[in-house]
Amino acid sequence: AAGVIQSPRHLIKEKRETATLKCYPIPRHDTVYWYQQGPGQDPQFLISFYEKMQSDKGSIPDRFSAQQFSDYHSELNMSSLELGDSALYFCASSLEGQGFNSPLHFGNGTRLTVT
Amino acid sequence: AQKITQTQPGMFVQEKEAVTLDCTYDTSDPSYGLFWYKQPSSGEMIFLIYQGSYDQQNATEGRYSLNFQKARKSANLVISASQLGDSAMYFCAMRASGATNKLIFGTGTLLAVQP
Numbered sequence: 001a002a003g004v005i006q007s008p009r010h011l012i013k014e015k016r017e018t019a020t021l022k023c024y025p026i027p028r029h030d031t032v033y034w035y036q037q038g039p040g041q042d043p044q045f046l047i048s049f050y051e052k053m054q055s056d057k058g059s060i061p062d063r064f065s066a067q068q069f070s071d072y073h074s075e076l077n078m079s080s081l082e083l084g085d086s087a088l089y090f091c092a093s094s095l096e097g098q099g100f101n102s103p104l105h106f107g108n109g110t111r112l113t114v115t
Numbered sequence: 116a117q118k119i120t121q122t123q124p125g126m127f128v129q130e131k132e133a134v135t136l137d138c139t140y141d142t143s144d145p146s147y148g149l150f151w152y153k154q155p156s157s158g159e160m161i162f163l164i165y166q167g168s169y170d171q172q173n174a175t176e177g178r179y180s181l182n183f184q185k186a187r188k189s190a191n192l193v194i195s196a197s198q199l200g201d202s203a204m205y206f207c208a209m210r211a212s213g214a215t216n217k218l219i220f221g222t223g224t225l226l227a228v229q230p
Contacts, residue, residue, distance in 0.1 A: 033217060042206060043160070045219070048217060092218070094216075096216065100147055100210040100216055101148050101167055102148075102210075104162070104210075106152075106161075107159075109159065109160070
């Protein structure tokens with residue numbers, strides 16, 4: 001079965017640079033979520049999109065922005081990168097019509113290292 | 116507010132034995148879903164099992180079962196016949212039926228299966 005595709009798998013950036021992470025949800029899934037997982041921590045919710053509209057916002061810095069495109073893929077844009085942004089970034093998708101019963105399916109993540 | 120608590124930072128189990136990973140939750144929402152995810156050292160987040168708040172029976176998926184005690188607000192994961200490949204971080208997570216359907220995670224339990 002098709003899974004959530006994230007690219008790139010690894011990314012190394014310097015401080016103050018920008019980064020763009022891409023996510024392709026499972027076909028027919030209408031909701032995309034972004035999570036940030038720091039070393040030794042649990043994933044923290046950043047932002048979500050339902051049918052290309054932002055549906056919820058968590059602890060996402062103002063330096064970050066995201067959007068969902070007409071083909072349902074999503075991109076997380078990160079600017080003025082800081083050392084503390086080094087983390088594993090997950091994208092997940094779900095079928096919102098199933099509501100809270102539906103699990104989130106996660107991609108393999110993008111490991112961002114800021115030097 | 117919703118909260119997931121996992122009180123066991125780490126657990127050891129002998130191969131072929133069963134192990135229980137604890138999870139308690141707190142929510143004022145009557146409708147919610149409880150999920151367990153496995154995160155191996157390679158980093159991906161793998162969905163294991165789901166329990167709905169209205170489900171009368173405990174969920175089972177192969178060697179995984181969920182011991183759901185609604186009155187105690189607990190949703191413990193039981194892994195039977197542990198295998199070396201079960202060594203990983205395990206996260207308990209919850210979605211509620213409120214305005215936002217994001218998944219919130221506990222802090223995780225690191226399971227080590229010993230030969």
